[in-house]
Each structure stands twice: as structure tokens, then as C-alpha cells.
Amino acid sequence: MPPPPAKRQKRDAYKAALNEKHPEEAAATLPKKRFYRQRAHANPFSDHALSYPRTPDSMDWSSHYPDFVDQSKRIEVADIGCGFGGLLFALSPRLPDALMLGMELRVSVAEFVQEKIKAMRVQNAESGLYRNISCCRANSMKFLPNFFHRAQLTKIFLCFPDPHFKARKHKARIVSATLTAEYAFVLRPGGIVYTITDVEDLHLWMKEHFEACPLFLTLTSEELASDECVEIMKTGTEEGKKVERNGGTKYVACFRRLEDPPWPV
Amino acid sequence: MHHPYQAIETFSPAGAQGPVFLLAAGGPKLYAVNLENGAIVSSWPDEENNQKDDNKVEEVAGPLNKKRKVAAAAEQPNICKLTVSHDHQHAIVVTGEDKTVRVFSLGTEGELQELSQRLMPKRPSAVVISADNKTIIISDKFGDVYALPLLTTPEAESAFSASSRPAAPKPFKPAATALTVHSGANRRALEDQLKKAQEQPPQKTKEALNFPHQLLLGHVSLLTDMLIARMDQRSYIITADRDEHIRVSRDFPQTQVIENFCLGHEEFISKLCLISPTLLVSGGGDDYLCVWDWLNARLLQRISLTSVVSQARSKVSKTQTGVDAEESSSAVAVSGLWTIPGTDGNAPQLLVACEGVPALFAIDTSRLGKTEKDVDIGVFTHGNVLDVAFATQAMIVSIDNIHVPGSITQVDQRETSQARLLVFPRSLCQEWSERDHWNNLLVDINKQVVVDWHEKALQALLYSVHNLRKRDNDEE
Ligand SMILES: C[S@@+](CC[C@H](N)C(=O)[O-])C[C@H]1O[C@@H](n2cnc3c(N)ncnc32)[C@H](O)[C@@H]1O
Numbered sequence: 045m046p047p048p049p050a051k052r053q054k055r056d057a058y059k060a061a062l063n064e065k066h067p068e069e070a071a072a073t074l075p076k077k078r079f080y081r082q083r084a085h086a087n088p089f090s091d092h093a094l095s096y097p098r099t100p101d102s103m104d105w106s107s108h109y110p111d112f113v114d115q116s117k118r119i120e121v122a123d124i125g126c127g128f129g130g131l132l133f134a135l136s137p138r139l140p141d142a143l144m145l146g147m148e149l150r151v152s153v154a155e156f157v158q159e160k161i162k163a164m165r166v167q168n169a170e171s172g173l174y175r176n177i178s179c180c181r182a183n184s185m186k187f188l189p190n191f192f193h194r195a196q197l198t199k200i201f202l203c204f205p206d207p208h209f210k211a212r213k214h215k216a217r218i219v220s221a222t223l224t225a226e227y228a229f230v231l232r233p234g235g236i237v238y239t240i241t242d243v244e245d246l247h248l249w250m251k252e253h254f255e256a257c258p259l260f261l262t263l264t265s266e267e268l269a270s271d272e273c274v275e276i277m278k279t280g281t282e283e284g285k286k287v288e289r290n291g292g293t294k295y296v297a298c299f300r301r302l303e304d305p306p307w308p309v
Numbered sequence: 310m311h312h313p314y315q316a317i318e319t320f321s322p323a324g325a326q327g328p329v330f331l332l333a334a335g336g337p338k339l340y341a342v343n344l345e346n347g348a349i350v351s352s353w354p355d356e357e358n359n360q361k362d363d364n365k366v367e368e369v370a371g372p373l374n375k376k377r378k379v380a381a382a383a384e385q386p387n388i389c390k391l392t393v394s395h396d397h398q399h400a401i402v403v404t405g406e407d408k409t410v411r412v413f414s415l416g417t418e419g420e421l422q423e424l425s426q427r428l429m430p431k432r433p434s435a436v437v438i439s440a441d442n443k444t445i446i447i448s449d450k451f452g453d454v455y456a457l458p459l460l461t462t463p464e465a466e467s468a469f470s471a472s473s474r475p476a477a478p479k480p481f482k483p484a485a486t487a488l489t490v491h492s493g494a495n496r497r498a499l500e501d502q503l504k505k506a507q508e509q510p511p512q513k514t515k516e517a518l519n520f521p522h523q524l525l526l527g528h529v530s531l532l533t534d535m536l537i538a539r540m541d542q543r544s545y546i547i548t549a550d551r552d553e554h555i556r557v558s559r560d561f562p563q564t565q566v567i568e569n570f571c572l573g574h575e576e577f578i579s580k581l582c583l584i585s586p587t588l589l590v591s592g593g594g595d596d597y598l599c600v601w602d603w604l605n606a607r608l609l610q611r612i613s614l615t616s617v618v619s620q621a622r623s624k625v626s627k628t629q630t631g632v633d634a635e636e637s638s639s640a641v642a643v644s645g646l647w648t649i650p651g652t653d654g655n656a657p658q659l660l661v662a663c664e665g666v667p668a669l670f671a672i673d674t675s676r677l678g679k680t681e682k683d684v685d686i687g688v689f690t691h692g693n694v695l696d697v698a699f700a701t702q703a704m705i706v707s708i709d710n711i712h713v714p715g716s717i718t719q720v721d722q723r724e725t726s727q728a729r730l731l732v733f734p735r736s737l738c739q740e741w742s743e744r745d746h747w748n749n750l751l752v753d754i755n756k757q758v759v760v761d762w763h764e765k766a767l768q769a770l771l772y773s774v775h776n777l778r779k780r781d782n783d784e785e
Binding site for chain 2: 088089091093098099183185186187189190194215220221222223224225226228229257258259304305307308
């Protein structure tokens with residue numbers, strides 16, 4: 045859903061004014077969230093006139109990661125439903141060699157993250173930070189295999205997914221009985237799915253479905269404690285911060301991709 | 310003019326030496342025709358039972374009687390899929406409007422006997438039967454694939470619902486607390502949940518199926534076609550969706566393992582067809598077919614349909630006026646793909662039908678999967694093709710007799726009533742000619758008045774494939 049035209053106009057007017065006054069500064073100015081807010085839910089079933097690559101090979105990532113163009117490096121971390129991108133910015137300096145992509149269904153929110161990455165790269169020109177993260181508008185529930193090859197990813201983050209409380213809408217959840225197979229497809233054996241939510245039932249739901257899928261094994265609490273990404277996920281995401289402020293509980297569950305089972309004989 | 314036969318199949322329950330029967334679905338009705346003598350040997354639903362039902366409606370209807378009766382007739386669900394088991398002992402019949410899967414036994418004299426009815430959660434889009442004839446696999450328009458046992462008994466069903474019923478009603482626990490709620494809509498959903506929980510005890514959701522079944526896999530898309538393929542003793546389920554995906558998964562019980570996706574279409578996919586163990590052909594909203602090495606997700610060839618489709622369209626627009634220019638130039642929507650074994654040592658043929666294109670296209674499969682771009686395509690013009698079925702000696706083609714050939718909207722006003730079912734000799738190497746002997750056998754079924762039809766409903770029944778195309782959407 046695009047934002048109401050008025051909001052877009054205001055945003056454009058604001059950008060234009062900024063550009064006119066201080067062209068250099070404009071490039072380093074962070075986007076303002078209020079111009080990019082959008083209704084909380086976009087329907088993952090509708091067509092949306094999305095653009096997505098025909099195949100993973102047909103995607104040109106050079107504009108997303110200009111500093112990595114000649115390195116034939118592949119994206120290996122996906123933040124699915126990345127929202128305003130907090131996790132990407134927190135992960136970027138911690139995993140500097142990994143290309144990471146945020147996927148976000150809401151147009152304006154994805155644009156916000158793209159703008160923010162641009163500005164942050166300019167602000168951190170010297171340290172070279174944030175060159176390894178990018179964001180695109182995508183419906184990950186439908187088009188994950190258009191973006192990633194089989195076994196391409198090492199980490200998938202599913203942070204504070206929309207809970208979709210109504211039973212009728214359970215298939216709209218980012219984790220479902222059937223989607224676990226798609227996460228398994230793009231994840232390489234040994235790779236990890238990270239989930240976090242403040243909704244206990246959703247936590248149990250995600251656990252139930254990943255545990256029911258024979259391609260995943262749940263990480264033990266010791267394993268969780270020793271994985272720095274777990275902590276980053278708790279504190280780096282916008283939702284994580286919000287829950288912190290409200291004194292809510294954060295439920296974490298992570299799952300390791302196992303090797304494909306042998307064919308039955 | 311009579312209602313067309315939207316789906317046809319053949320079966321020979323007594324084995325290859327026994328008689329061959331044609332199964333023809335016209336609207337909500339099903340007929341079995343003995344292809345040795347043309348006799349209609351069985352029909353469903355039973356005409357007599359139907360009469361009784363009608364009377365009942367009238368009795369209770371009172372003053373609203375007329376309206377009710379019309380409604381009752383319109384509500385008779387149309388048959389949208391026909392599948393015969395590999396051993397020709399059973400037929401699976403799907404009716405669309407009521408999302409019901411029915412299993413029939415096929416007698417040696419062509420008798421149809423309804424054995425079971427199962428209501429699916431969403432409208433089925435494709436049905437296949439496992440190699441051992443024990444399991445029906447159904448894909449639906451919500452993107453899910455289910456397996457059901459072919460045969461079910463009331464005992465099995467009650468055992469299933471007993472085991473799936475929660476032992477004791479769980480105390481209601483809302484799915485969130487006010488603290489955790491993210492948006493206004495969620496808050497309202499939560500409030501609703503709490504209110505409902507107070508008003509009534511929790512119920513089983515409406516979608517819960519009360520018969521043995523298993524969810525095998527799912528796409529977040531509309532599934533359009535599905536097939537089972539075997540390679541090196543391994544079995545796979547191949548599913549196609551409206552979002553241009555062909556997914557290759559391992560067969561049950563390892564359907565969570567996705568082997569690959571065959572990506573390359575630019576529009577929806579509507580049909581899949583295996584032309585050899587290794588080669589898969591797919592078609593849909595693109596004006597080409599894709600030929601795949603499906604196990605390795607390699608696109609080997611795109612076969613253009615552009616020129617043959619316009620050739621077929623121009624043929625009819627020359628012979629008759631009435632098809633307006635806009636329709637005759639509209640996009641391609643592949644509605645049928647079939648293979649027929651070749652005769653006299655020739656390679657099998659791939660037959661292709663496109664919605665509202667008055668032709669069957671025939672492609673020599675020995676030319677497929679190679680590098681060549683230009684593949685000869687035979688064009689046989691005979692009206693809009695609805696379905697094709699095969700017998701040992703011949704091919705039976707169901708034609709839309711209602712609409713002007715080349716149109717999916719315009720009703721043919723000419724007086725001469727067209728035969729709905731035509732027979733062609735098996736060999737397609739020569740120009741096709743209708744076979745008098747065979748066509749005599751179809752006199753009765755061609756005369757059969759099926760049901761009244763209404764143009765809008767008929768259009769929806771016969772021509773749904775083009776609706777899969779995504780509309781230009783004003784969202785960015
Ligand atoms: C509650 S927000 C969480 C944002 C972020 N992960 C965080 O923790 O701060 C969930 C996000 O998922 C996005 N989303 C929902 N379905 C999606 C889909 N199918 N593909 C991509 N993003 C989706 C929503 O638009 C929303 O921004």
C-alpha cells in the first residue's frame with residue numbers, strides 16, 4: 045500500500061527543500077519516519093504489482109552493494125519483514141563480511157530503509173560502515189526463491205512478525221506449516237533461522253511449526269546464549285526496543301537447518 | 310443449443326481387452342458412454358433422485374417457490390475436474406462451487422457408483438492419484454496440497470474425528486495481551502477474541518476436515534496444476550502456481566524437501582505436462598511454452614505460440630465475422646496440455662489448447678528439449694477446445710458449441726447446431742479427418758440435453774484460465 049498521496053507529496057517537498065539549501069548535507073540526512081509510516085498490515089496474498097527478479101541470477105545487486113561488485117559475493121543473511129531496518133544497522137558492523145538484505149512488504153517502509161542506508165553510508169564514509177546491507181521491497185512469503193538460490197543463506201531473521209491473531213488469517217503468518225520448507229530451501233545445512241516475538245502464542249506457533257519440520261533442529265539455551273546474533277536481535281530491532289520500553293517479554297527460538305534426510309528406500 | 314461437456318476422460322475397467330468408456334461431464338452431470346456401441350450406460354446424479362429433490366423444494370417453498378427452484382437449479386455444483394485412477398477402477402470427480410471431492414467406482418459395464426463425498430477447505434485446482442492408487446493428492450486455490458486416502462469408510466472417518474478432537478476443552482487463552490498488541494486492528498481482534506470466548510466455548514474451526522487427510526505442502530499463491538514424476542526410483546510432486554513458480558518437491562513422506570524451483574515464466578502458469586521422464590512442459594499466460602529439465606531446474610527451450618495462435622485466429626475471422634478484433638488479439642492463456650503416444654514408431658505428440666483459440670496444436674516431442682528455436686507446430690482448427698481424451702484407436706475432443714469459435718464471450722447465433730464431441734483417428738501425422746464410424750458412436754451423447762445454461766455461468770465454467778492474469782495494479 046503506498047502512503048496517501050499527501051504524505052508522499054510532503055515527503056518529496058521536504059526532500060526538495062533540503063536539497064536546494066544544502067545539497068551535500070541532504071545526502072547525509074536521515075529520512076524522517078513520519079513521512080514513511082504506513083498502515084501496519086499489507087496483505088501478503090494480494091498481487092501488489094511487485095517487482096521481483098525472474099530468477100536469482102537475473103537480479104543485479106551491484107546498485108545495492110556497489111562496494112562488493114567485483115567480489116562475486118552472494119547475500120547470505122536475510123532479515124524478513126525488516127520493518128524500519130534496526131536489525132540491519134545493528135548487524136552490519138558485527139558481520140562486516142556478510143552481505144545482508146532486508147525484505148519488507150510495505151513500500152514506504154522499504155523506501156525509508158533504503159534512504160537511511162544511503163545517508164548512513166555517507167555519514168560513515170570514512171569507516172566504510174553499512175556497505176554490506178541493503179533493503180528491497182518484496183513479499184518474502186511468495187518470492188523467496190526468486191531472490192535466493194537453494195542453500196544460499198546462512199542466517200534468516202524473523203523478528204517480531206505480525207501476529208495475525210484471527211485463525212482465519214493464520215496462513216498470512218510468516219511462519220506456517222508449509223512455509224518452513226521454503227526457509228529450509230534457501231538456507232544451507234548448518235544455517236540458522238532466528239525468531240523473536242513478544243506474543244507468547246506466536247512464539248509457540250513458530251516453535252511448533254519449525255519443530256514439526258524434520259529439516260530443522262531447535263537450538264538449546266546454551267547455544268542461544270553463545271550466539272551474539274541473539275542478543276543483537278533482542279536489542280537492535282525497533283520492535284525489540286518498543287517491547288523493552290513497555291516492559292514486555294521477548295520470546296526467542298532458533299532453529300538449525302539439518303542436512304536433507306536420505307531418500308526412503 | 311445444448312450445454313457443452315467441459316471435461317472428458319476415458320476408462321476401461323475390464324483392462325486393455327475390455328470395452329472402453331467415455332466419461333463426460335456437462336455442467337453438474339456426468340455420463341458414461343460405451344464406445345463400442347455408443348450407449349449411455351450410466352449417468353449421475355440419478356435422474357429419479359433429482360426429481361424427488363425438486364418436488365421437495367416445491368413442497369416446502371410455498372410462495373417463494375419459483376425463486377427457490379431457480380436457485381436450487383443454479384446451485385447444482387458444476388463438475389470441474391475428472392480423474393481416472395491408474396487401474397481404471399475409480400474416478401475422482403471434483404465439483405467447484407461446493408469444493409467437494411467425490412469418488413466413484415467404475416463397473417465393468419461402465420456403471421458409476423458414488424462411494425464418498427469429501428468437502429475440502431478450499432476449491433480444488435488439480436487432482437492426481439498416487440502410483441499405487443491408494444491416495445488422492447489435491448491442490449487447491451489457496452496454495453495447499455492435501456493427501457487423502459482414495460477409499461474411506463465411515464469407521465475411519467469417525468475414528469479420525471475422535472482422535473483429532475481435543476481430549477478436554479482447553480481453557481481459553483487469548484492470543485496476545487494488551488501489552489503485546491501492535492496496531493489498532495490487532496487490538497480490536499484481541500477484544501473480539503475475548504468477547505467471543507466469554508460468549509461461547511471454543512469451537513473447532515470451520516476449516517477443520519473431519520476425515521483422514523494430510524497437508525503435504527503449500528505455496529502462498531494459487532496452485533493451478535500438479536503432477537507426480539518419477540526418476541531413478543524416486544518420486545516427486547511438481548506444483549505450479551499463479552506467481553510463475555514451478556516447485557519440485559520430494560513426494561510423500563518428504564514433501565518438506567524442496568529439490569528446486571523451475572523459474573522462467575513471466576506470467577501465470579496454468580498447465581504442466583511430462584513428455585518424457587526427464588522433460589517437463591509448462592504453459593500459461595505467456596505466449597510460449599517452456600521445456601524443462603525439471604530435475605535440474607534447467608530451462609531448455611521456449612516454444613513460441615504467437616504465430617500459430619494468430620494463424621488459428623485469422624482462420625476463423627476469415628470464415629466468419631463476429632469475433633471482434635480486440636478479443637482475437639487478446640493474450641494467450643494455455644488451457645490444456647496432453648501427450649499422446651506416437652503411432653508407427655513415431656515420437657509422442659504434445660497437444661496444446663489455448664482458451665478461446667479455435668484449434669489444437671500438435672508438436673512432435675522428439676523436437677523438444679533440443680536447442681532449436683523453431684519447432685513445427687501443427688494447427689487443427691475445429692472450434693474452441695474444452696478437453697481431450699484418448700482411446701486406443703482415437704482421440705475425442707470436446708468442443709464449445711455455444712460460443713463463436715475464437716470467442717469466449719459471444720454466443721454463436723447460427724442455427725446449425727455443432728456437435729460437442731468429435732472423434733479423430735489416433736495418428737496426427739496426416740490431416741485430421743473425423744471418423745464416421747466413431748462419430749456414429751457419439752450420436753446419443755451428442756444429443757443428450759444436459760441442463761439449461763446461462764451464458765455468464767457457462768463462461769465462468771469454461772473459461773477461467775485467463776482470469777489468472779494479474780491486472781495492472783495502481784499500487785507501486
Ligand atoms: C511488526 S513488524 C517487525 C519489523 C522488524 N522486524 C522489527 O522487529 O522491528 C513486521 C513487518 O513485517 C512486514 N511483512 C509482513 N509480511 C511480509 C511479507 N510477506 N514479506 C515481507 N515483509 C512482510 C510488515 O510489513 C512489517 O513491517
